[in-house]
Amino acid sequence: MESTAPTDPRFDGPGPDAQYRQALLEGRFVLQHCEDCSAARFPPALVCRNCGSARLAWRASPGAGEVYATTTVRDRAGDYNVAIVELEQGARMMSRIDGIAADAVRMGLQVQAHIVPGDEPFVVFTPIAEGTA
Secondary structure (H helix, E strand, O other): OOOOOOOOHHHOOOOHHHHHHHHHHOOOOEEEEEOOOOOEEOOOOOOOOOOOOOOEEEEEOOOEEEEEEEEEEOOOOOOEEEEEEEEOOOOEEEEOEOOOOHHHOOOOOEEEEEEEOOOOOEEEEEEOOOOOO
């Protein structure tokens, strides 16, 4: 007996994590945006965290943001920071801030995203020099 139940296209093909990773492999930093409430979201998901809509679209992100929260992790191999960055689109993501001493990262610091290439690319941020944008 053949099923006549409607199918959900969100489950056809690669999932949102795989789509995000593929964009990074191609050198593109993208975020999902809800087509119903306009909220940007990270991490990738099947539905909007704000309104529950399944109508999410990928859009290129310019990668500019500011440090929302930060901490310094002290390790035998050296100190490093872990930061939550609020992107201009409104989404927040956890990463690190490169190009500055770990304990010099402060809330409100303006930063720019960069993709670290490789087999498993990822996004890090660097401070934006004052007077540039």
